Amino acid sequence: MWGELALELIGVERRYQQGAKELVILDGADFTLQRGETVALVAPSGAGKSTLLHTAGLLERPDAGEVLLSGIPCSRLSDDKRTTIRRNEVGFVYQFHHLLPEFSALENIMLPQLVRGLGRAEAEERARQLLDYMKIGPRAEHRPAELSGGEQQRVAIARAVANAPLVLLADEPTGNLDPNTASYVFDAMEALVRHSGLAALIATHNHDLAARMDRRVTLRAGKIVEM
Numbered sequence: 001m002w003g004e005l006a007l008e009l010i011g012v013e014r015r016y017q018q019g020a021k022e023l024v025i026l027d028g029a030d031f032t033l034q035r036g037e038t039v040a041l042v043a044p045s046g047a048g049k050s051t052l053l054h055t056a057g058l059l060e061r062p063d064a065g066e067v068l069l070s071g072i073p074c075s076r077l078s079d080d081k082r083t084t085i086r087r088n089e090v091g092f093v094y095q096f097h098h099l100l101p102e103f104s105a106l107e108n109i110m111l112p113q114l115v116r117g118l119g120r121a122e123a124e125e126r127a128r129q130l131l132d133y134m135k136i137g138p139r140a141e142h143r144p145a146e147l148s149g150g151e152q153q154r155v156a157i158a159r160a161v162a163n164a165p166l167v168l169l170a171d172e173p174t175g176n177l178d179p180n181t182a183s184y185v186f187d188a189m190e191a192l193v194r195h196s197g198l199a200a201l202i203a204t205h206n207h208d209l210a211a212r213m214d215r216r217v218t219l220r221a222g223k224i225v226e227m
């Protein structure tokens with residue numbers, strides 16, 4: 001499965017209307033991402049990193065072009081089909097953890113699995129494995145407010161991969177952490193990606209972390225170019 005094509009963007013266009021003005025954010029963006037591969041997306045603020053991640057992860061539809069996940073062209077599918085594919089195949093991590101405050105770390109990781117229809121016992125077993133893998137097993141019963149920033153992000157990463165997606169899309173996942181914690185959280189995320197054969201596209205301003213990924217890309221005039 002390693003080396004298989006996970007995500008492909010072909011000629012993707014994305015524009016926003018701002019009054020009378022049209023902002024062209026993606027303008028014929030082409031990109032491929034393989035299983036087991038980590039790619040850094042490094043671009044200035046406002047260049048369109050979030051737009052790219054949301055379009056690749058089926059949260060937004062391209063105005064033109066095609067997004068293929070596991071070889072399936074998704075751009076013209078119904079909203080329902082896109083939601084199902086997104087739920088099964090895409091995990092998102094953001095700069096802020098967005099964990100549910102009233103649930104424990106364990107429950108936060110179980111939830112997406114329960115939504116998908118998995119039984120409680122199975123969901124809990126997988127959640128505990130992921131917590132162990134992220135080296136926060138002893139924090140399983142803590143609520144988000146009872147976790148450090150680095151621990152919160154490790155739970156958020158575990159939650160993002162709870163349903164064993166094909167692709168992990170991360171938007172500044174360590175942007176809110178001090179350099180040492182960022183490095184530690186990145187190590188854990190990288191190990192998980194390699195271990196599970198995920199494909200990861202990670203937007204970051206951190207050049208040290210970007211340097212550790214397999215490839216680095218940036219956005220230039222709406223196109224994705226290798227750095």
Ligand SMILES: Nc1ncnc2c1ncn2[C@@H]1O[C@H](COP(=O)(O)OP(=O)(O)OP(=O)(O)O)[C@@H](O)[C@H]1O
Pocket residue numbers: 016017018023025043044045046047048049050051052
């Ligand atoms: N819904 C929207 N309507 C109009 N303009 C938008 C919309 N969403 C984003 N934009 C504009 O598109 C551009 C790209 O936004 P995007 O959030 O993708 O950038 P980014 O590279 O992720 O920035 P940052 O690093 O600051 O998060 C920005 O100029 C933004 O103002």
